[in-house]
Amino acid sequence: MKKFLKIIKKTAVVLLCLILFGFSVVYFYMKKPQFGALPEGDRLEMIKKSPHYKDGKFRNLIEKPTITPGYSMIGEICRSLAEEYPHTEPLDSLPSVKTNLKNIPADKNVMVWFGHSSFFLQLDGVKILVDPVFSSKASPLPWGVKSYKGSDIYTAEDMPQIDYMLLSHDHYDHLDYETVKALQSKVKYVICGLGAGAHYEKWGYTKQQILEKDWGDRQEVKPGFSIFTESTHHDGGRGFKSSQALWLSFFIQSPSMNVYYSGDGGYSDRFKKIAEKYSPIDWAIMECGQYNKAWQSVHELPEEVAQATTELKAKNMLPVHHSKFTLARHPWNEPLEKISQLSQGKPYRLATPMIGEMVRLDDPAQIFKRWWKNVK
Known part of the structure; x- marks a missing residue:
């Protein structure tokens, strides 16, 4: 019996040491700069004044479960494996x-x-860069x-001087540490949303740069040119503590045209409200990809993208959030196939x-090929 108890104790000590070692590895790995920083001090006090920050985190306008009823997180993980x-x-x-910007x-x-949700806009001479990710990865691992x-095909070196860099939210496929560091002198x-400034400040951006x-x-x-920050139904986070930085969509109102970028987020009635508040919308740049019925509340399905674009009363729509990273289980080209089918007969042009192809925003006659058709 004593010998058995001794073995039990030794086993427990070994297991405890392994657990402590594992926690230590995770703790020190999480100290790497790409994880960013949590808001604190004056920034945290500013966040607490927001009506959208409650009980220690940002909240969607209408709260609902991330996982669709009838699905479960464990079930989705098991299905993926x-x-x-x-x-x-x-x-x-x-x-x-390769367009020379x-x-x-x-x-x-x-x-x-540039693939996924990264893109460059030039409107009335103002240069805008959105959600740039040039490091070839969408994960800190x-x-x-x-x-x-x-x-x-693009790097930070290829970017011109940027007047405004916009961040929709701080997930890794939208906010990339290496890219942001390399761009600091050009921006x-x-x-960004409330709280996200903590990441940029940790990475060397000055307080004057961060809005x-x-x-x-x-x-x-x-004069005549404004950028409005609007809601979406999503979340944020780069570590174990989620929803500490607010997620955004953007309405860009320039003297010559209006552009709306949806950011990430599930379908809601916000698109009708955006149309009422800001119409007309010349271009809608819409999330369309990395979706699943299991997490439909935070990522729109293609049919919802088509519906939302119609409700925005947009004249033109360009789908993003596809063709760079696999973050869902659908075929990589399915978002393009489905949105092409669903957009037939709609009041907007797809x-x-x-x-890298230059979209001439003033040219309604520009033709776009179905470039994905011959890609295996």
């Missing part, structure tokens, strides 16, 4: 066009998409999500540029 899903990433290298004439209104072949201002916004706020760029 046990089942195979075909064609979730391309075998071929994606086709692309530094040589675009200042009087041209253009948009260039070395074995995490990697970008598709051919989707990383005049960052517009933290709540839903319904406005940033005047110049634009499907390939990575």
Whole structure:
């Protein structure tokens, strides 16, 4: 019996040491700079004044479970591990066009998409960069999500001087540490949700560069040109503590046109309200990809994207959040296929540029190829 108890004690000590070692590894790994920082001090006090911050975290306007009723988180994890899903990433290298962003004439209104939700906008001479991710990964882990072949043709070095860099939310597929660090000297201002400024400040951005916004706020760029920050139904977080930085959509109102970027988020009646508040919308840049019925509340399905675009009364729609990272189980090209089908007969024009292709925002006759059709 004594010998048995001694073995039990030794086993318990070994297990305890392994657990402590595991916790130590996680603790020190989480100290790496790419995890960013939590808001504290004056920033935290500012956050507490927001009507959307309650009980220690930001909340959606209408609270509902992330996981759709009838599904479970454990069930989805088990399904991902046990089942195979075909064609979730391309075998071929994606086709692309390398547009020289530094040589675009200042009087041209253009948009260039870099894959997933990263894109460059030039409107009335103002240069805007949105959710840039150029590091080829969407995870802080070395074995995490990697970008598709051919989707990383742009780097921070290719960017011109940026007037405003916009952040929709602080998930890794939208806020990339390496990219943001490399861009710091090129960016005049960052517009982000309340709380997200803690990340930028930790990464070397000055307080003067960081403009933290709540839903319904406005940033005047110049006379007749404003950027409004609006709601979406999503969440945020880069560590164990979620929803400490607010998630945004953007309405960009320039003298010559209006552009709406949805950010990430599930369907709600906010699109009708945006149309009533800001119409007309010339271009809607809409999240369309990395969806699943199990988490439909935080990522729209393609049919909801088409419905939302119609409710926005947008003249043109460009889908993003696809063709760079596999974050869901659908075929990688399904978002483009489905939105192309669903957009037939709709009151908006669908634009499907390939990575790097210049979209001429003033040109209603520009034609876009179905570039994904011949990609294996």
